[in-house]
């Protein structure tokens with residue numbers, strides 16, 4: 293029986309829509325309940341058991357007594373993942389202070405874990421120990437029926453039409469960002485992108501009132517970055533240990549949760565808005581779900597915090613890396629500029645299909661610098677995976693970073709080459725590969741590209757983020773040409789893939805006159821997104 297939550301046309305991916313297909317996994321088509329169908333269709337449960345008794349354990353290259361591989365992770369976690377995978381294959385053991393962990397970089401095994409056999413894996417204890425104080429029982433950490441109920445209650449905020457309606461806000465804030473840049477100025481893309489993504493998220497999902505909590509959010513974000521900075525071996529220890537970093541982290545999270553609690557209380561006290569359209573943000577959806585009894589009060593707060601963090605830092609990083617890579621690839625930047633300059637005005641969500649180079653620029657940045665470098669699962673029973681027997685209860689680390697840079701799936705993997713996503717259309721024009729007939733991502737396995745995860749627990753904000761990145765880049769590049777001022781981009785693993793320092797570019801404001809309705813507002817002018 294179709295689930296009402298998945299039967300909406302507005303949510304289902306159209307097969308020809310590169311916006312969804314470019315995420316490699318057509319994940320919207322198997323959301324929540326459809327995942328069961330996917331499992332049935334491939335009968336993966338049977339194959340999972342074949343040979344489990346005889347399968348050997350995955351390779352174990354070893355580590356140091358007690359700490360295991362923590363010293364290597366602290367040296368450079370991203371390089372460690374790449375090295376382990378290249379030297380020992382798609383599933384390999386490592387240890388973190390006695391916790392048995394396996395790095396999984398075999399795309400087929402990733403598909404099994406996220407899609408076909410997803411019900412044999414949970415997020416498990418590790419992410420909860422690390423992130424529980426921040427995200428509580430919100431969507432990101434919830435499991436089983438509680439997760440399913442929340443996802444069903446929340447997903448309408450990310451339906452195609454709702455996300456398209458956020459387009460104006462995404463463009464207006466990009467105009468304001470461009471207007472704040474002077475010709476010849478050197479700007480830090482990471483700082484600018486963080487401001488931008490926060491403003492968009494605040495306005496479209498959480499309501500402008502969150503703006504007054506900007507400092508509380510900034511302090512919490514800094515504490516989170518410190519807490520998860522893998523260069524410090526203590527970042528691998530549980531959050532409840534009273535280290536100075538953990539104590540600061542806890543203090544700042546408490547302040548943040550308190551602020552969010554007030555925000556939710558205000559919204560609930562205000563009752564239904566006079567203009568029903570104003571309830572069309574995520575906070576409105578959460579409060580409405582609470583009124584209907586689908587979420588309790590704590591879950592509303594947990595989810596507001598979850599979306600604040602899952603939604604603004606990741607997008608900000610994606611925008612930072614895509615803009616820097618374009619600055620560093622002038623010919624392709626010109627190509628994207630030509631594409632967006634040919635539009636009638638600043639891009640709209642409806643224009644994006646006509647912008648294959650812009651889409652390719654974003655996909656290639658998400659490949660080379662995936663904002664989420666890795667995430668975790670735990671098998672609930674022993675499973676045969678990639679020819680090995682993996683025991684129940686261990687930590688499985690799925691790493692977009694390592695898979696996206698694997699030379700088996702990608703030519704010249706360390707180079708930003710957006711052309712790889714483009715191909716010639718039948719009419720002689722150029723399209724994004726996902727809009728061409730034939731396999732969406734060429735000869736690569738499906739999960740060789742999974743910046744947004746996959747299966748029923750894929751990123752609920754994927755459509756939002758892909759639209760946001762493209763609208764922001766299109767709007768900015770219509771007004772400015774960027775040139776790198778930081779010689780080389782260097783990143784490190786924290787909770788996400790973070791730059792090692794400021795990511796500077798020099799802004800060259802373009803002379804071409806924009807139409808009267810496209811002139812940037814002055815930075816002081818209030819932004820009208822009505």
Ligand code: HEM
Pocket residue numbers: 431432433443497598599602603604606607610662663664667668742743744745746748749750751752753754756757
């Ligand atoms: C470029 C930007 C983004 C990237 C790379 C990204 C990446 C991811 C990944 C890899 C996951 C899966 C984690 C797992 O399976 O354990 C995920 C889940 C999630 N993301 Fe995103 N994300 C982005 C933007 C967003 C935005 C804009 C939002 C919200 C507005 C969001 C909200 C979430 C939530 C709530 C989940 C948990 C979903 C669930 O478990 O049902 N993300 N994201």
